[in-house]
Amino acid sequence: MYEELIAKMNPCPKLNLQWYKNEDLYSDGEVEDFIIKIIAENRPEDYSNAVYEQFNWPIYYHLSPLRKNILNWYKFKPDSSVLEIGCGMGAITSVLCDECKDVTAVELSRKRATATLLRCREKENLEIIVGNLNDIEFDKKYDYITLIGVLEYQGTYTESTNPYMDFLVKIKQLLKPDGKLLVAIENQYGLKYWCGMPEDHVGIPFEGINQYRDVERGVRTFSKTALDTLIKESGFHNTYFYYPYPDYKLPTVIYSQDVLPSKKDTINSENFRDYSSADKNTLIANEKKLYTDIVENGVFEFFANSFLVECSDSSQLGEITFARLTSERKEQYRMATRFTKQNTVEKKPLTKMCEQTHVKQMLKNVDLIKQAGIKIAEYRVDDGILVSSYIQKPILEDVIMEALKENNADEIYRLIDQVYREILQSSEQVSWKDNILYTLGLEIEENEEAFGPILKVGFLDMSFRNSFYCDGEILWFDQEWVLEAVPAKFILYYALTLLYYSYPQLEQCCPSPDVIKRYHMENAYEAFKEFQELFGYLVADEAQVVTGGTFLIDGTVDYISNVKKLMK
Structure with missing residues (x-):
């Protein structure tokens, strides 16, 4: 036929x-005809919109890019x-x-x-x-x-x-x-x-x-x-x-x-x-x-x-020996992070589009951060794959957890302060009126004091999970995401959101309301939350997040609840 x-x-x-x-000895029934129709009407491997619009389990199962994750690494x-x-x-x-x-x-x-x-x-x-x-x-x-x-x-x-x-x-x-x-x-x-x-x-x-x-x-x-x-x-x-x-x-x-x-x-x-x-x-x-x-x-x-x-x-x-896949992202951002027995860490693009755009941006980010005088792990490029040496140093997130075990709030705040100083150092500043939040149609009131210094380039991965702590100094790695004209406090907010989501027990030692006040985020908090959700929409493959039940960006984005509003 x-x-x-x-x-x-x-x-x-x-x-x-x-x-x-x-004779065909097994079948999911008529839905297979519909799946073939989707395949025929779309360019190879670009089925996200069709999955989202016609969602049921057989369609999602057969056409989801997550299926590839069993071997694409x-x-x-x-x-x-x-x-x-x-x-x-x-x-x-x-x-x-x-x-x-x-x-x-x-x-x-x-x-x-x-x-x-x-x-x-x-x-x-x-x-x-x-x-x-x-x-x-x-x-x-x-x-x-x-x-x-x-x-x-x-x-x-x-x-x-x-x-x-x-x-x-x-x-x-x-x-x-x-x-x-x-x-x-x-x-x-x-x-x-x-x-x-x-x-x-x-x-x-x-x-x-x-x-x-x-x-x-x-x-x-x-x-x-x-x-x-x-x-x-x-x-x-x-x-x-x-x-x-x-x-x-x-x-x-x-x-x-x-x-x-x-x-x-x-x-x-x-x-x-x-x-x-x-x-x-x-x-x-x-x-x-x-x-x-x-x-x-x-x-x-x-x-x-x-x-x-x-x-x-x-x-x-x-x-x-280990791989983490990001196929829930849009095609141009899908990558595999894999660890090898040769003590290397590799960032492999999972699509041609990612290799042509996102990988190049990551290399550029390394150069920009180095130019700002900040330490960052560097890559070499091997057949389109970013390769770095495995670094046997504690993650800053783990150092904070050790301080939490001792209920040492002063040490935790000291480490957060250190991160914020490096965020401020990572880029030159632009006018407060250039704030990206004012340009996105989110109806956010312009307020210089609420948002603080505006970075020309903001590195969204300057988080406690993307940094080693080496003899009192921070060594950053995996700096994927950049946005222009971003409040420095938003970068810190983004990092803190991930930290507190992953370790809610931090509330016992350093309550989040106290942290918000310490870094003067009271008047920007709701705007930051909305901006974070919008960024999630820009990165995520909508069909995978909404229909697949996975979390985006390490679970920090409450994506589904606001995506309809943010799409307007």
């Missing part, structure tokens, strides 16, 4: 129907070949095409394969094969094979007494000697399931925990130990475990066996997704509130919602 559409669009990838048996070898098993509607295929020399994508459903064909219509290095992997004869071996949400279904699609192992054994034969298999799958004992979330594949609460006793053979997930054993008994000598958070389907953070979440991570949980929207009637506990205890008791790996496992005979695994 899509032959005319395909002929009209003349996509570059090859569509191979040699192994197709003229990964370091693929140059000139490598990839076999993607179960490409679905192409959510990850374009990432593989961009990162690797050639991609072979296998998909059981012709309709979904058609979606991938149209979604990746500009990719000349892609062949899509429609059919069951177990039937297909391949004439080459691959550097990488991906199984993203596929292994758990092999009880249905692999006919043998041990379908999961036999499937992995077959896959290993398609890998080069040092090739790598990447497996993403839900954890049978994921925390969301203990809280009552229905098992993803069968829709029954606690079904995986109860060993799938109420469903017939066909689908199952595994614990970490069971999965590791299965992979190694299938012939792979080595594994490396990653833990996509909150899960592998729409991850925003990638932890690893070398870098697990800390207590601070779980308390902040800025990227936590509320699963209760799926079925509130079955939930018996609050997942978010349990994470702190799970981390403190050293059992995160057992309760993680999902796994991503790197499997190989090679021992060269786990080159990346």
